[in-house]
Amino acid sequence: GEDVEQSLFLSVREGDSSVINCTYTDSSSTYLYWYKQEPGAGLQLLTYIFSNMDMKQDQRLTVLLNKKDKHLSLRIADTQTGDSAIYFCAESINTDKLIFGTGTRLQVFP
Amino acid sequence: EAGVAQSPRYKIIEKRQSVAFWCNPISGHATLYWYQQILGQGPKLLIQFQNNGVVDDSQLPKDRFSAERLKGVDSTLKIQPAKLEDSAVYLCASSSQGALGEQYFGPGTRLTVT
Numbered sequence: 174g175e176d177v178e179q180s181l182f183l184s185v186r187e188g189d190s191s192v193i194n195c196t197y198t199d200s201s202s203t204y205l206y207w208y209k210q211e212p213g214a215g216l217q218l219l220t221y222i223f224s225n226m227d228m229k230q231d232q233r234l235t236v237l238l239n240k241k242d243k244h245l246s247l248r249i250a251d252t253q254t255g256d257s258a259i260y261f262c263a264e265s266i267n268t269d270k271l272i273f274g275t276g277t278r279l280q281v282f283p
Numbered sequence: 284e285a286g287v288a289q290s291p292r293y294k295i296i297e298k299r300q301s302v303a304f305w306c307n308p309i310s311g312h313a314t315l316y317w318y319q320q321i322l323g324q325g326p327k328l329l330i331q332f333q334n335n336g337v338v339d340d341s342q343l344p345k346d347r348f349s350a351e352r353l354k355g356v357d358s359t360l361k362i363q364p365a366k367l368e369d370s371a372v373y374l375c376a377s378s379s380q381g382a383l384g385e386q387y388f389g390p391g392t393r394l395t396v397t
Contacts, residue, residue, distance in 0.1 A: 177325070215287070215374055215388030216326070261325050269314065269378075270339060271386065273325030 177264055177274035184280045191249040193277045195262035198243060202264040205238060206271065207247045210259045219247070219260075249279075257281045285309065287389035289375050295395045301363035304392045308356070308377030314338075316386060317350055317360050318374040326374055332358065362394075370396045 176198045185191045197205070203224050208216040222229045222236045222245075229236045235248040245262055259278050263271040288307040296302050308315050313334050318326035329348065331339040335355040343350070347366070352358040362369055372393050376386040 213390065215376070215390050216386075217388070218385050221385070263325075269331065270328060273327070275323070275325050 177262060177272055179260075179262060179274040179277045181275070182278050182280070184282065185252050187252060187254055187281055187283050189252055191247075191252045191256070191279055191281075193247045193249075193260050193262075193279065195245040195247075195274050196243055197245065197262070197264045197272075197274075199264060199266065199272075200240075200243065201266050204265050205236075205245050206263040206265070207234075207236065208261045208263060208273075210261065210276070212258075216261060252279075252281050254281045254283065287375055287377055287387055289373075289389035289392055291392055292390065293393050293395075295397065296365055298367055298396050299364040301361065302365055302394060303359050303361045304373050304375075304394075306358045306360070306375030306389060308358070308375070309387055312377035312379050312387070313355070314378045315352055315358050316376040316378075317358070318376065320372045320374055320391070322371070329360070365394075365396045367396050370394055 179195050204221055206221040207219045209219050210216045220231050220234050222238050233250045237246045257280055259276045261276045262274045265271050290305050315332045317329045319329050320326045329343045330350045332352040335352045348362055350360045372391040374391045375389045378386045
């Protein structure tokens with residue numbers, strides 16, 4: 174079945190690194206995504222990783238994928254107050270249908 | 284490039300009333316999605332259109348929810364009659380074919396059913 178789980182809340186100090194974790198159950202997922210949702214706004218795609226990759230880096234963002242454990246993480250380096258938002262991981266088997274996790278609320282304090 | 288537009292942004296209705304939401308996707312995007320996001324949860328797909336045809340409506344409560352995309356552009360989502368548990372944010376998203384799953388989301392319509 175399809176199920177994506179995340180921890181609910183993460184609090185970090187400005188300048189530190191944030192690591193947001195996600196577990197999924199469908200081993201046939203082809204792509205995994207990280208979306209960001211700011212208050213009152215829709216979701217915005219941050220980055221994605223193909224299932225045959227272990228790592229992807231994009232500026233301050235690093236995505237790690239452990240396919241054996243079905244574990245995905247998003248590391249944000251030098252976290253800023255503007256990074257405060259809810260972060261959703263999502264999986265897809267084809268590129269059309271996304272299954273979203275429950276979301277992790279990241280709070281960055283000065 | 285204009286983003287996905289949705290209206291209204293907020294709606295408050297009483298249970299058993301009807302409500303309709305409107306979405307205008309990004310120009311040229313063939314695929315349109317409606318999601319329901321209940322407070323504290325991730326978005327759940329209700330229905331997916333490819334042009335004006337339905338690709339997936341397996342999660343749509345068809346006894347009360349309906350959606351259409353008549354000319355393959357704008358779409359409306361209707362609830363009739365509404366229940367208390369329909370209180371949620373309704374998100375519309377669109378994507379172009381072969382877009383590696385990048386869906387562009389509108390700001391959503393927050394529905395409160397009292």
